[in-house]
Amino acid sequence: DVKVTQSSRYLVKRTGEKVFLECVQDMDHENMFWYRQDPGLGLRLIYFSYDVKMKEKGDIPEGYSVSREKKERFSLILESASTNQTSMYLCASSFPSGSAPREQYFGPGTRLTVT
Amino acid sequence: AQSVSQHNHHVILSEAASLELGCNYSYGGTVNLFWYVQYPGQHLQLLLKYFSGDPLVKGIKGFEAEFIKSKFSFNLRKPSVQWSDTAEYFCAVNKGGSYIPTFGRGTSLIVHP
Numbered sequence: 150d151v152k153v154t155q156s157s158r159y160l161v162k163r164t165g166e167k168v169f170l171e172c173v174q175d176m177d178h179e180n181m182f183w184y185r186q187d188p189g190l191g192l193r194l195i196y197f198s199y200d201v202k203m204k205e206k207g208d209i210p211e212g213y214s215v216s217r218e219k220k221e222r223f224s225l226i227l228e229s230a231s232t233n234q235t236s237m238y239l240c241a242s243s244f245p246s247g248s249a250p251r252e253q254y255f256g257p258g259t260r261l262t263v264t
Numbered sequence: 265a266q267s268v269s270q271h272n273h274h275v276i277l278s279e280a281a282s283l284e285l286g287c288n289y290s291y292g293g294t295v296n297l298f299w300y301v302q303y304p305g306q307h308l309q310l311l312l313k314y315f316s317g318d319p320l321v322k323g324i325k326g327f328e329a330e331f332i333k334s335k336f337s338f339n340l341r342k343p344s345v346q347w348s349d350t351a352e353y354f355c356a357v358n359k360g361g362s363y364i365p366t367f368g369r370g371t372s373l374i375v376h377p
Contacts, residue, residue: 153307167353178361182364189273189369189370190369191270191354191367191368191369191370192354192367193367194364197364199363222286237365239307239308241308243363244363245363251296251314251363252298252310253300253308253310253365255300255307255308255309257306257307258307
């Protein structure tokens, strides 16, 4: 069974703080993703990574950065947290695409509140 | 840019009612299609997926979806819903060959016992 874990379920930070969200998967997946989930907006892709040290911007990368030093771990960094980054953050992983569709496996999410 | 539309944002049903949630996408080429479900307090999980072959796909918990290529649609159905189906449902579409899905905005389903 694939397991994707996230370091915190709930997090409260102050405006201007640097925030680290950690994600770990145990299935040797090449691809990892960070999304934010907001009511009525669905899932929006922030960044993704298809290999160690590789990263690509998603649809809403502004204000975020990522790090992938090991295959199993993908970190999302808020350089200077702002109140509009209050959201649910979801990490996901998947195998690369090939001859079969590759669904994503999601972590439980981190609900971040920036005050 | 590819987009995915889920027409119903909120659906409220009584137990035993039939369910159909709409999903349309805008990409014209080969696609992989998914429905994910998020039960209250739980993580998103796969409900069903379509890659090729029979356009009628069966998933977990009695759900099914039909891919209609001419209509660019992948609607989710269940003949008789249960209170435990209360959840948020997301449609997702990968362009053929891509591992990056585009998600719809989600449909919140509430089933009254």
